[in-house]
Amino acid sequence: MPNGSRNFHHKSHKGCKRCKTRRVKCNKQAPVCANCRRRNEDCEYEIPPPNPAAITVFALPAAQLGDITSFISVSFLSNVIVGCVPASRPERALWCAAFGEALAGCQYLQHTMLSIHTLHVGPRLSKDAFSEATNLAHHHHIMASNAFTHMAPVVNEQNWLAVFIFGISVIIFRFATQQYCPDHLFDYLEMLQVLRISSNIARSVSSYLFRSEMWPFIRDRASLQLICQSDDIGMQQAIENLEGIVSNYRPRSENRRKATPAAFEAFKTWVITCHGYPSVWRHYIDWPATIQTEFLNDIREEEDVPLLLLIYWCAIMYRGPRRWFMEVWLRRTATVVVKKLDGDWNQALVWPLETLQIIHQ
Template sequence: MPRKNKGVRRCHVKSRNGCVQCKRRRVKCDVKQPACSSCLRRNESCEYPDMFGNGYYQAVQAPWPDYISSRPANILHPTSTTEFELLQKLKSGIVPPGPNTRLRNDYTGLRVVSTGVIRLVMDRASITPDEVSLWSSSMASVCREKDYIMHIVMSLACGLQDVLSRPDKMVGELAYEHNIKASALFRERNELIDANNWLPPIMFHVLTVVFRFYSQAFCRKEDFGLVDTMRLFRSGSTIMKATTPYVKQSSFWSFIVERTALDKKLNTETEAFLHQSLRSIESALDLTDANPFSTEEQRYESRINRQALTGLYAWVEHCDAMPRCWPHYCGWPTFVPMGFLELLEQKNEVALLLVIHWCGVMYRSTKPGVKAWAYRAGHYSLEEIHHPELWREALEWPLKMLLPLW
C-alpha cells in the first residue's frame, strides 16, 4: 500500500522576489500585492525587501494628518520662473486621473511631464542644461517602451506637484498608486540588463529613490521608514553594479564625470571635526570589547556596528564628504551588514549615531529632495536616542551640520 504524502512539504521553485516572511519560512511566495496569500492566511504583516513593499500600500490607506509640518520648506519651494511654469503645467491636466489610464498613446503629454519632472529634480542641483536635456529626452523615449517607466514618471510628477503645492507637503494617493503600479510591473518584467536594455532599469531605480526621498521627507512620523529606505538603497545597488559598464560607454558618462569631479570638499578643519566625532563612537565600541563583563549580545552588536563604522569611513572618503551622484547617495547602506538594519529596528543607539552622521554628510548634497530627507532622517534618529547627554562629543558634528539652516 503506497505511503501517503501527508505532512511532507513539497519542493518548490524559489522566488527571489518573495516577501521577507516566506523567505524566512523557506516556502514559496506568490508575490501578491499588497500582501501574499501565505501572510494573509497566517494573519501576518507582509513585507517585500525589494523595490517598495507594502509600506506604500499602508501609506495610501492611512488618513492624512491634521497638522501642518513646522519644518521650513525653503529647500523645496520653487524659486525660478521656469519652475513655476513647469509646476503649472503639471497642474494643468497632463497628469492622468489614475494608474489604470492608458498612458502609452499620450506621448506628447508624457514628454512634457518627463521633461518637467527632470527639470524640477535637477534644477539648482549642479546639473547642466545639456545633461537635463539628455535625461529628459531619453526618459520620454523610454516611456513609450516600458510601462513601469511611464508609471514611475507619473508617480514622481504627481508627488512633486503635491510637495510643491500642498500646505502639508504630503505626497497624495495618486502618486502612491502610480508608484505601486510601477513597482509591481517592474517585478513582473524581471528585466535582463544588457547592452540593449540597461537604461530603463537604472532610470527606474533612480526615480524610485527620488520618489522615496520626497515622500518620506514630509510623511507622518509613524509612516517614516528609515530601515525600509536603506533596504531600497541596498536592493538598488544590484542594478547600479550591473548597469555601470554600459553607463561608462554612454553619452551620459562625460556629464557624470564632470559633475562628480567638482572641487567641493570639506575644509581640513571641518573634516577633522567629522573624523573626531566618528572616533568617539569607535572609542565607545573599544570599551565594550575591552569590558570583561560585556555579554555575548553586546559583543555581537559591537562587531556589527564596527563593520558599519568601517563602511562609513570608506564612504566618506569615497564621496569626499560631499555626495553628488546616485552611487554616493546609495553607497553607505550597501557597505553595512544586514545585522545592522536589525540593530536599527531595535533602536540601538550606536547604530542610530552612525545613521545621524551619514545624514549629516547627505545633507551637504545640492539636491533639494536629498537634503529634505537627510534632515528628516537625521532628526528622526536623534529623537530615538534617549540619553543624548552620554553622546555629547559624538553628536557635536552632526548637530552642527543639521541645525544651522533651520
C-alpha cells in the same frame, strides 16, 4: 504637398530654444542639433518649471497614458536622474534626448515618472490637494512596480536606461513619501533597505552606464569638491571622535560584535570616496549597500552607537546639494533617532546636528 516644395513652420515643442525662436524643425540630436551645428551656435533645451495644473490628468489609466511629455517636461524628468550637482548644458541635452527615447512605449517608466512628478508638485498645493496628490503618487507607483515585476526585464543595451531610471525613481519615491508621512508610518530602516536593494539594479546597469555618452559627465561631477576646508576639518575631527566611541562599543549580542566596527570602516571609506559631499546617485547607496544585516538589527533594537552612526551618515548626506525629495527626510530621521538615545552623547552630537541645522535641547 508636391515634391520639391518647402515645408514651413515645423516648430518642435521639444526642440531646442533656438529652433523654437526661428520656428524651424529641430532634429533634437543632443548635445547639439543639426541646425545649431550648421550655424555654429550654442544649443540649449528649455527647462520649464513643473506645472501644478497637470495633477488633474495624473489619474489616467495605463491604456490612456500616451505621451506624458505633452504635460510633463522631458527636461524636468531628466533632472530626476542627472544626480545632485548641477549638470552642464551638454549633459542635460544628452539626458533629455535619451530620456525621451526611454519613455516611449515603456508604461512602467511612464507611471513611475507620473508618481515622482506628482510628489514634486504636491507640497505646493492645499492640504486636501496634497493628500490627493500623495494618493495618486502611490497609485502610479504601484502600477509601475507591478508592470516592472510582470516584465521582469533582463537588462540589455536597449532597456538599461529605463531600468536605471526606474531604480532611481524608487529611491526618490521612498524618500519623498517618508518626508511628510504620519509619525506612525515613518520608517528610516525601510529607507536603508530600499537603498541596499537599489545596489542590485546599480550593478546590473553599471557596465552600460560606463559605456554611455553620459558617463564622462557623471564622472566629472562625482569628482567635484564644493566644500570649504574649514568644514572638512570639523567633519574630520567629529569622525575621529566617533571612531573612539565605536572602538569602545560592546553590543548586547556577541554575534554582532563586528557589525558596527565594519559599518564604521565602510562609512569612513564612503566619506573619502564622496569627499564628504554626496553628489551622484552612487554616493546615496554606497554605504547602505555595504552594511551588514546585524548592523541593521542593532539599529532596529535602538543600540546607541549604531544610531549615532546613522545620524552621522544623515549629516554627511545633508552636506551635499539640496534635493527636494530628501532634505526633510534626513533632518526628520536624525531628530527621531536622537530621541531614542539612552546615553549622554551631547558632545558627539554637536557636529552632526549643527550640520543638519537641528537645535538640540
